[in-house]
Amino acid sequence: MHKKGFIFDLDGVIVDTAKYHFLAWKKLANSIGVDFSEVQNEQLKGVSRVRSLEKILAWGNKTLSDKAFTELMAQKNEGYLSYINKMDTSEILPDVSRVLDFLIENNQAIALGSASKNATPILKKVSLLEKFEAIVDGNDVSKAKPDPEVFLIGAQLLGMNPEDCIVFEDSVAGVQAANTANMISIGIGDKSVLHEADYVFKDFTEMSQEFIERLIKEKRT
Numbered sequence: 001m002h003k004k005g006f007i008f009d010l011d012g013v014i015v016d017t018a019k020y021h022f023l024a025w026k027k028l029a030n031s032i033g034v035d036f037s038e039v040q041n042e043q044l045k046g047v048s049r050v051r052s053l054e055k056i057l058a059w060g061n062k063t064l065s066d067k068a069f070t071e072l073m074a075q076k077n078e079g080y081l082s083y084i085n086k087m088d089t090s091e092i093l094p095d096v097s098r099v100l101d102f103l104i105e106n107n108q109a110i111a112l113g114s115a116s117k118n119a120t121p122i123l124k125k126v127s128l129l130e131k132f133e134a135i136v137d138g139n140d141v142s143k144a145k146p147d148p149e150v151f152l153i154g155a156q157l158l159g160m161n162p163e164d165c166i167v168f169e170d171s172v173a174g175v176q177a178a179n180t181a182n183m184i185s186i187g188i189g190d191k192s193v194l195h196e197a198d199y200v201f202k203d204f205t206e207m208s209q210e211f212i213e214r215l216i217k218e219k220r221t
Contacts, residue, residue, distance in 0.1 A: 004216050005160035006103055007151055007178075009046070010114035010137075012170030013188050015091045015126055017116070018045060020083035025052065028076045034060030042193070046115055046171030048144040049073050077117075084118060087125040095204035100131050102212060109133055111154040113167065115144060134158055145173040148181035155181070166215050172196065184215065 011017045022041050029036055036059050044052045053073055057064060064072070103110055111134040112119055119137035123129040134157035136150050143149045155165045167178035170189045175197045178185035186201065187194030194200050201207050 002216055003108060003160075003164075005109045005111060005155055005158040005165040007111045007113045007154045007158075007165055007167045007183070009167070009169045009171070009174050010112060010116050010119050010122060012045065013168050014093060014096050014112075014128065015087070015122060016093060017084060017087075017091075017122060018170075020080055021045075023083065024076050024079035025056065027079055028072060029056050029060070032060070032062060032064075032072070034062060046145050046169070046173040048115060048138070049076065049117075051144060081118065084122055084125065087122065089127050092126050092128065093203060095207070097128075099204050099207060099212065100128070102209060104131060106216065108216060109158040109160055111136065111158050113150045113154040114138070115141075115150070145171070146176035146180065148177045151177055151181045151183060155183070169197070170194075184218075 008014055011021065021044065022038070025041070025044060026036070034056055036056060040059060043055060050073065053069065053076070100110065110132050112123070112132050114137050116122065117138035119135055120129065123132065123135070134154055136154045136157065140153060141149045151165065151167055152162060155162050162181045162183050165181070165183040166186060167174070167183045168186050168188055169175050169178060170187070172193060175185045175187055175194055179196060185197040186199045187197030188201060188203060191200045
């Protein structure tokens with residue numbers, strides 16, 4: 001069997017930490033008199049902390065000093081960490097473990113490519129850390145998705161060519177990053193939102209073993 005590189009985003013793909021980001025950002029936004037909806041929250045998915053706070057301030061028509069901006073970012077992270085500290089294996093999204101185990105059994109290379117700076121502690125909490133050969137997170141990249149940097153570093157660490165990599169993403173920015181990197185993009189979520197992906201599944205329960213086998217054999221031109 002061919003060897004491919006499978007790169008997984010974290011939030012919304014392996015675990016649903018997106019809900020904790022939403023709660024932490026909402027609490028923070030409300031504390032400075034800004035409110036935003038779950039629809040607007042879609043724009044914060046897969047986006048860096050700095051960019052997220054800039055968007056929230058723009059929605060509320062607010063400006064802050066650099067000092068206040070930095071303090072708020074730290075505050076958001078503390079709020080978020082208080083949620084993720086309570087995580088356990090029950091937080092792994094349906095059938096993620098099945099897919100990871102199938103890839104490991106078939107000697108495929110697996111990496112994490114996430115904007116999260118807390119990727120390693122989260123994977124530890126949900127007992128998945130040892131399943132990944134490489135972890136690229138927000139501490140390792142200077143450019144946020146849709147820039148492909150995170151996935152290109154992941155491919156490099158796995159010793160794979162980008163065209164031999166498959167990316168699982170739940171955000172538009174992530175799908176665009178995978179496409180720019182010339183990797184196969186698989187959207188996890190809503191087809192109407194992730195229509196730029198090569199394939200879209202509601203979640204991993206929809207993904208058959210045959211489909212994964214096909215990905216392993218398929219040659220990207």
